[in-house]
Amino acid sequence: MDLHERYDLRQVVNAYDKATNLGSAAVHPAIAEVVTASLHHPFELAAMQDVAGRMIARALGSEYGGVTACAAAGITLGVAAAMTGKDTTRIAQLPDTTGMSSRVILQKGHAINFGAPVVQMIRLSGATVVEVGDTNSASVSMLRWELDRGDVAAIVAVESYHTAGYAGIRPAELADIAHEYDIPLIVDAATQELRAPEVVATGADFVVCSAHKYFQATTAGIMAGRRTLVEAALLQNQGIGRGMKPGKEAIFGVIAAMELYMERDLEEWSAGEQRKLDIIMARLSDLHGLALSLSPDPNGCPFNRIEANIDAQTTGYTAETVQKALAEGNPTVQVRVYRGDRQRFFINATEMSDADIEVLCARILEMFSQQH
Numbered sequence: 001m002d003l004h005e006r007y008d009l010r011q012v013v014n015a016y017d018k019a020t021n022l023g024s025a026a027v028h029p030a031i032a033e034v035v036t037a038s039l040h041h042p043f044e045l046a047a048m049q050d051v052a053g054r055m056i057a058r059a060l061g062s063e064y065g066g067v068t069a070c071a072a073a074g075i076t077l078g079v080a081a082a083m084t085g086k087d088t089t090r091i092a093q094l095p096d097t098t099g100m101s102s103r104v105i106l107q108k109g110h111a112i113n114f115g116a117p118v119v120q121m122i123r124l125s126g127a128t129v130v131e132v133g134d135t136n137s138a139s140v141s142m143l144r145w146e147l148d149r150g151d152v153a154a155i156v157a158v159e160s161y162h163t164a165g166y167a168g169i170r171p172a173e174l175a176d177i178a179h180e181y182d183i184p185l186i187v188d189a190a191t192q193e194l195r196a197p198e199v200v201a202t203g204a205d206f207v208v209c210s211a212h213k214y215f216q217a218t219t220a221g222i223m224a225g226r227r228t229l230v231e232a233a234l235l236q237n238q239g240i241g242r243g244m245k246p247g248k249e250a251i252f253g254v255i256a257a258m259e260l261y262m263e264r265d266l267e268e269w270s271a272g273e274q275r276k277l278d279i280i281m282a283r284l285s286d287l288h289g290l291a292l293s294l295s296p297d298p299n300g301c302p303f304n305r306i307e308a309n310i311d312a313q314t315t316g317y318t319a320e321t322v323q324k325a326l327a328e329g330n331p332t333v334q335v336r337v338y339r340g341d342r343q344r345f346f347i348n349a350t351e352m353s354d355a356d357i358e359v360l361c362a363r364i365l366e367m368f369s370q371q372h
Contacts, residue, residue, distance in 0.1 A: 013087030014351040018191075018213035019171040020115060022334060025351060027215040027253070034256035035249050048251045049234060056061050056224050061197045062207070064227035066234045071190035072121050073244035074208030074221040074233070075156070079104055080099035081232035082154035082208070088369050091239040095126030100125060101153045102127045105146050107138040109166035110158040118166075118188060124256050125240065126256050127153060137167035140177065155179075158197055159205040164298035167307060176316045184229055194266065195303045196224065205229055208285075211254045214301075214350075215261060219251030220246050220330040270302045276349040276357060277306055283361040287368045288362040289314030295346065306347040308335075315368060321344045326363055333363050 006013055018025045027035070049066060056065025068074050083100045084090035090100060104122050108131040111119050121130045130152075132142045146152070155178045157171055169177075171187055177187040184205035192199060193214035199207050206225035211217040223230050237245045281292050295307040312318050317325075319337045322345055326333040336346040349357070 001198075013333040013350065013356045014332050015347045015356070015360050016100045016334040016336045016351075017348045018135070020208050020290065022301045022351075024210070024212040024219065025214070027212075028217055028257070028260060030260055031217050031253055035253050038129040038248050043248050045248065045251065048248060048255075052251050052255050053230065055255050055258040056222060057125040059197075059199050059262050060207075060222075060224045060278055062200045062224035062226075062230075064225070064230045065222040067211070067239070067246045068220065068223060068232045068255045069244040069246055069250070070212075070221040070257060071188065071208045072221070072240070072287065075118065075121040075186065075188050076124045076221045077233040077244065078206040078208060078223065078225075078229070078239050079122050079127050079154055079156065079234045080183075080236045081229050082184050082186065083125065083127060084232060084236075086228070086232045086235055087328060088235065088238065091235055094236075095124070096239045097126040097128075101151050103146075103149075104128065104151045105130050105132055105143065105152060107131070107143075107156045107157065107166070107168045108133045108135055108155070109138065109168050110163050112121055112158055112162040114160070114162070114190065119157070123155060127349060134169060137143050138169055140169060140173070143174075143177060147183075147358055152183055154184050154186050156186045156188065157204075159187055159192045160297060161191070161298050171199065171204055172201040175205070178205070179203070184226070187325035192227060192299055192301065193222075195299060196222075206233070211250070211257055215254075215257040217257035220254050222254060229314055239335070266302055273303045273350055276352060276354070277304060277347075279354070279357055280347060280349065280361060283357075287365070289367060290364075295313070306349075308345050308347065310345070312342065317367070318342045322364075322367070325367055326360075331359060333360055 014022050014049050051067045052067050104127045122129050130146055132146055133136050157174055175185045186206045187204040189209045190197045190206055193209045209222050211220035211222050223233055252354050289311040291309040293307050294304040296304050310317055319342055323337045
């Protein structure tokens with residue numbers, strides 16, 4: 001069945017990323033098979049959550065795990081769990097935090113917008129966000145000053161390409177300080193799935209990431225960390241988390257994704273991704289005014305992107321005009337341009353087939369043959 005034709009939707013060549021607005025990753029066939037089988041039967045969701053929790057623990061190295069609607073939901077639930085624990089009276093009281101420690105510390109450079117503000121995801125729980133440091137850096141002394149003021153429920157940190165260059169406090173040091181003050185460290189690692197065991201190993205108490213990006217599952221959020229904190233987060237489904245609860249297709253997607261992840265050969269996967277980039281580099285290498293180079297993932301995930309630098313005077317294009325021109329028509333071809341960058345666009349091939357690569361290259365070759 002061609003859903004594009006049936007519902008009059010454009011085809012998409014995703015050279016951008018496994019982005020939510022582009023439907024995230026194509027679900028892996030082995031995961032799709034498990035999810036499809038689940039759709040025809042009822043299940044006890046609590047029992048399914050326990051299977052998923054144990055599977056997440058095995059795959060990512062945490063004490064326990066849980067499934068929620070998405071990584072953004074996981075941030076809210078993790079903060080709520082830090083404030084309420086397993087006290088069902090407090091869970092019912094949220095987002096009213098009267099009588100609870102409710103200040104959540106976030107480095108200012110981690111107050112990013114990933115499509116919605118991290119700060120807002122925290123505030124949805126009823127917590128008050130306290131930003132430390134400035135937009136360029138944060139220091140341990142600044143963090144300790146806020147911790148010493150008291151009434152702190154948790155520290156939240158973000159592992160992301162948005163924060164890769166921030167001169168702040170890294171998760172391992174944050175974890176040590178958080179534990180010194182007997183509060184949890186919650187880490188949003190929404191696009192860092194391939195590094196999830198590494199993030200868990202920093203000592204973070206609660207790590208959230210997406211299931212539907214580099215794990216290639218159905219839409220869901222993964223919560224991995226201390227058992228008591230994860231269980232408290234799952235209990236929020238009786239309160240503010242009710243609208244964030246996952247269905248059986250999300251939970252089975254995570255279960256199957258964890259099985260697949262434990263079997264995956266990351267070196268082989270990385271080599272396959274590099275092969276696609278090599279094809280693109282070879283096809284576009286002779287374009288006058290366009291210089292291509294490999295750009296390693298800034299957080300250390302095991303793949304590269306292509307960085308395309310444009311000479312606007314030679315080509316008549318800026319990064320934004322290239323992005324706009326490629327996005328027009330059917331199929332729409334989506335590449336990434338960082339806000340305010342006039343010279344560079346990036347190509348991420350992780351969601352591209354060989355046929356997609358041909359479309360991308362043909363469109364760019366056509367554009368640059370009409371240089372003015």
